[in-house]
Amino acid sequence: MKDKNENKKSSRRQFLKKGLVAGAGMVAGGSLLAAYIDKSKPTSGEKVKVLTTEGELVEVDKSLIHSPRVSREESHKGIPGRKFVMVIDLAKCKNARKCVESCQKGHHLPSSQEFMKVYLLQDSEKSAPYWFPKPCFHCDNPLCVSVCPVGATYKRSDGIVLIDNERCIGCKFCMTGCPYSTRVFAWKDYPEYAEDKEPYSPEASSPGKEGTVSKCDFCPDLVRMGKLPYCAQNCPMGVIYFGDIDEDTVTNGAETFRFSELIRDRSGYRYLEVLGTRPSVYYLPPVERQFPVESGFNDLKESVKNRFKNTPYGKTHKL
């Protein structure tokens, strides 16, 4: 009986994830992105979800779409009428690292490059350690964008900060400009880059290019198809919520909340607010945790575990 209940629960989660599908068809309307759709091809009957120029989700025939990636010019514009936000629930994070791995896979990154990083933070000696997943904050006052000499990194109308790897000259100024150590540099031509056979688009941050900078991109290529970013999709704990702040809604796929209520009820905050970068990523403090911090060391690769050897926690505990 218990088993059955659990099954039901998981199927419910499945279903709610699918709610996406059902919800999508109904709010259809608006014209489609011209750059996106190739009307000359015969239809195949297979449907995919895409966002229209009005920022609405509609279903179109798969064969009409020549590439789910938009051109470099198009990528400067941003998805109209949207402003993306992420909420990360520190109370639920147990360093499962699925966000990191799925993001690396999705962006064709080598293991030495992480767009999403999970830190083990401890604010002061006597305060409690906690796991801290950190993507790019897509700041509303992004210093990284300000300092770029060639406009290779830019902020769009939907709040997303992207990098055009075909424009970037690799001066790395943005890497020192970002106070959150968010950006990574392609120190060589990693073989993983070549795995991606699709044309380059700043929205996909892939295929990567040697000698240029890249970082977490909030996966606008997935968002255009009505999907959550890789990290939010793949977190087994549902730690990462994503959504449109103007719509006041965030979701982790299974649960959907009003952003303002979530932040109010759980005392959401932004990291290092004092720096004035105005991040688009909010954190829910690690109160009433669902996992002890030690559980984050289970099944870790040795190389990952060693990262935490030098943290205050790692120095006083056996990892």
Place this chain on the structure above:
Amino acid sequence: MENKDTKEKLLRQFAPQLEKVSSATLVWILFLLGVIGLGVYAFVTQVTKGHIVTGMRDNVVWGIYIVNFIFFMGMSYSGAIISGTLQLFRTEWRKPIIRMAEYLAIISLLIGPGYILLCIGRLDRLYYLALFGRIQSPITWDVIAISTDIFGCLIFLYLSILRDIASLRDFSELKIPAWRKKVYSMLALGYTGTPEQEKRLRRATDIMATMVIAIAIIVYSVLAWIFSVTLQPGWHSTIFGPYFVIAAVYSGTGVLIIAMWVFRKVYHLDQYITRKHFVAMGVLMVVLAALFGYFTFSDYLTKWYGSEKNDESLIRILFTEYYWPFIFSNYIGVLIPLLVVGIAKLRTITNITLSALVVIVALWFNRYLIVIPTLESPYLPIQDSRPDWVNYTGTWVEFSLMAAGVALFCLLFTLASKFVPVMNVSEMAEIPKPESSELFKAEESLL
């Protein structure tokens, strides 16, 4: 007015260096070329294998290249400021050394920006800086400022060597190939020293001297702002502009003293460059040492006193991992010149030169300590199991290219001294005028 005889005598003294290359010089030049060759090899390695061959990684994204960039640019500005000021105030003892300061300004200005290019991941896209330049970026400011500076220094140098070139053109005893004579006569612009020409030349030189000083200050502040506009602990400081300018001039006096010593030895200029000149430069160095010490102290004192979390961790790193470099660059590098020049007994040419050497090395480390420890202590702690990702160490590629830069600097200095005398012959030959009218004249020509 020029004294013809003094001038002839001086030209005769410099003639051998301009006429032929001694075997010792040849070996020296070949050695320098060898070092540059190593640098070229290192550069090719970096281009083919990617920046992974350097010690830079995602946290420490700027390494020795940027340190050298600041260092060479600093020498350049120092050369410009020293030569400009000496020129404007008609300081008597400037005459034998002002040319060296001008060479210093232009030669290091040609090498410095090369280092920032080494640091750039996509050299093939360099022209994007002009094509898509964004005015908000301090790098754009720097590109504009440095190119303006290069033009200014070139014009200033040209104005200053013009009279010497004219003298060389007219100096019949000089045994040089015909093409070189032609070059001299072309570059001399038909200058014969008529009062009208002299007036115009003086006016232009004074104007350019002012410009060169102003630009040097602006450009080096811009360079400092590349660091201080970011939010990084240790960089985000309002004091950085003036601090960098002072540090630059300070390091430049050191280099200048060494150049004086070397040329004095190699070209036997003992009678022109005397202890008086060394002491004069030494005093300048001491003044700058005090200023530099003062700025360094204020910068670190305020960080330490306020001890904001990240400033505190930066200072902790400086006093643990970087203890000796820190002590060396910020204590010894300030105190040595103070002692050597301050105590009359120690004030010898050799001592002053040695302390200048200490100053140069100390200042190089000072820049290293500004760039690297800050990048090693970001807001979010570095959590990585790869040691090279946590701490920066330069690799052979970076050190080879650093050596190549120094070699190129020496090479260009050597070659320049083979083209036009390292001393301003025409100025040296000038009959000194009473000092009171000197200053007055300088001001007059400014108006």
Place this chain on the structure above:
Amino acid sequence: MQTQNKIRIIFIFLLCCYNLVTSAQIKKDSATAITPTITFTYLNSNDTIILNANIFDKKEKGVFAIKNAVIEFFASGDKKTRNLGQAKADEEGNAVLKLPVAKGLPQDKDGKTTYTAKFNGKDKYRPALETFTAKFARITVNFSKEDSLRFILVTATQVDRKDAIKPIQKEKIIVYVPRLFNLLKIGETDLDVAGKGKVEYPGNLVGDSLGNIIVIARIEDNDVFGNVQGQSSISWGIPKQYYLAEKPTRELWTPIAPIWMIVTLIIMLTGVWAHYIYAVIQLIKIKQISKKKPDSSS
């Protein structure tokens, strides 16, 4: 319940037959043959039935969608079974079929229909099958204002065997508004005996740029009805504000620089270069003087 079991037995029997037929072919690579899993979801939305069969292969390492698998859908009642058509699974293994008209579907004596998603096997995958039983229902959404309060009114009805319409009683209704990725829950209520429910409309919901908002009422995971939803639109939403104007302003981080920056730069550059030009003019004059001199002397 019994009928449902009967149908199940029939299908299992059919499946066995099918297995026999295809066993020869499967035997070849029986070592690697895999039985896929199907998760079958049913949603009855505004008289359209959406059947979604998600087909995947559950491995130790995780779940792998079987792309392009062809799924056949059937509806069956007491007596007849109807083929509804087929759909191909997408990248994520979802094969979706939409049935526009609910009428005329085979029903059992309780008015229930059993839906079947069937995969006939392909390559290394064995055939698989999943069923779902649901009774057709309908939800309508209306709105009302009482004093200063606003309400969402939900009515749920079921269609019986004889096409007789009866209210659905005592079931839980959840009310949502659709959002970019998902549905946002704004309230829930239990239906009364008349099949009606009432939920207060929360004041500060954001609609589209005109303030229009869609409200969806749902019965979820119900043993009898499955998932049923109805929707309606109203202009009660707060008009959506766009965060950034399409045209970027002059900021540090925008493509165009603030005016003071451009002005300062121009002033400084003209100042400096004017002096350069002045110096160069002096040089040119020096040259000109030297040219004149031979003339005057001759």
